[in-house]
Amino acid sequence: MGEVVNLNRVRKAKAREAAAGEAAANRAKHGRTRAERERDAEAEARRRALLDGARLEGDAVDPPDRSGR
Template identity: 50%
Template structure:
């Protein structure tokens, strides 16, 4: 026959073991000496420098897209349309909607 157990005690035992596991993780995460933290920070900074130094430059069309700008060949037109939209003027490009549909290739397609 199966042994009778008290469910309340079993829940408390399970909660205690979970708390002990969480405490162990917290000790490992936060219980480091200042020297260990400095060494880790220096290593992270070194890795960032190495990665930034190995970063490749992008060509003109895609570099503008990375910054959130329009492609270079359409930059002036997009800026004029944005200004016209803010002012409520639709005469900058005839029709704002027509200007947006013919603005040119989207970012990432090369455009040239």
Template identity: 55%
Template structure:
């Protein structure tokens, strides 16, 4: 006869591993440092200012 296995413990261990796998994927997809977010925000602001600076006024 084999060892006694607690099925609830097995199920919880499996679900915990699945959640950790999903969390790892989310960290890779969404995880950015504050410096990276700030750099992207400044880059977007610079592009907007450059575009607005080259805009021609439509005064007739």
């Protein structure tokens, strides 16, 4: 005689496996590695440093409020 199987557990386990597979595909499709994030952060820091170095002495950090207040 065969083993008794709880069909709800089998159904839920199958759904979990499908969800895990879909999550892995989404991570591969949309996710970025730590190295990619760090490389982008370093590039942004270099860009900001270059722009700050080209700033004139009298330039304000934020543009003046033009709303008239």
